[in-house]
Amino acid sequence: MGEQVAILGAGVMGETLLSGLLRAGWTAADVVITERRPERAAELAAKYGVQVMENDAAVAEADTVVLVVKPQDIAGLLEEIAGSIRPSALIVCIAAGITTQFVEDRLPPDVAVVRVMPNTPALVDEGMAAISPGKHCDGEHLARARALLEATGKVVQVAEHHQDAITAISGSGPAYIFYVVEAMIEAGVLLGLPRSTSTELVVQTVYGAAAMLKETGEHPTVLREQVSSPAGTTMAALRQLDDHKVRAAFLTAMEAARDRSRELSSGSA
């Protein structure tokens, strides 16, 4: 039997992680889940063939414990499991705004904790997760957390004080892109295209542009200049974006997300 992983809380993110692990080569025998709602637990057990356990029993056997409940449920969950955690276990916490210290303070001394900010494209194995080590983490713990999250996308390691910025960029980031996509689809309709055609054009354009960035490794400025011929159509459009201060709006928007993340994690919501 391989490393035992317990996923506590099998909602949207918990299922995303579970299905990613199984696709990446973990077996159903390696993973157990816990869940507050019995009908949800039964659904996932039937769908993935994994065992459902109570929280304390699941952590008693686990090498890695992944906390995937809402931030407001974390304190209660830690109280439930603190007495059953193996001293050598790694705790991976995926709850937005919960610090490693918050988790460490509620567990036996020296338990290793890694904090993660994931994002929703993990659903299609294109996630971007940022991991930060707590006080008692060593390289082996970080490697384990990384392997777990690489099942659903890319992973970077950052100092924990950057997690609010990470939340503003990659955590909330998919929503900004969806917003831009919505606006471009509306523009297509304004220009007389059927909505379905406009949607297909915009979605593929965004997908293609993202693939170009990733595959060529070129700076976005270089790629943008390649489609901006002198006095051409793209320059006419980009001038309008500059006139409407779209770049400045992105900077301000992400500062606001960073600040809101700080407020939420300090509990002054």
Ligand SMILES: NC(=O)c1ccc[n+]([C@@H]2O[C@H](COP(=O)([O-])OP(=O)(O)OC[C@H]3O[C@@H](n4cnc5c(N)ncnc54)[C@H](OP(=O)(O)O)[C@@H]3O)[C@@H](O)[C@H]2O)c1
């Ligand atoms: N950056 C991102 O884009 C992103 C995206 C998703 C999630 N997240 C983080 O991931 C975490 C989970 O989010 P989610 O969307 O997956 O939430 P969710 O769908 O509500 O899933 C959490 C699940 O855990 C269950 N639960 C709560 N307390 C429990 C306990 N003590 N024992 C066992 N199960 C328990 C909940 O049951 P009930 O329904 O009964 O409450 C729910 O089914 C959050 O902390 C969030 O911050 C981040």
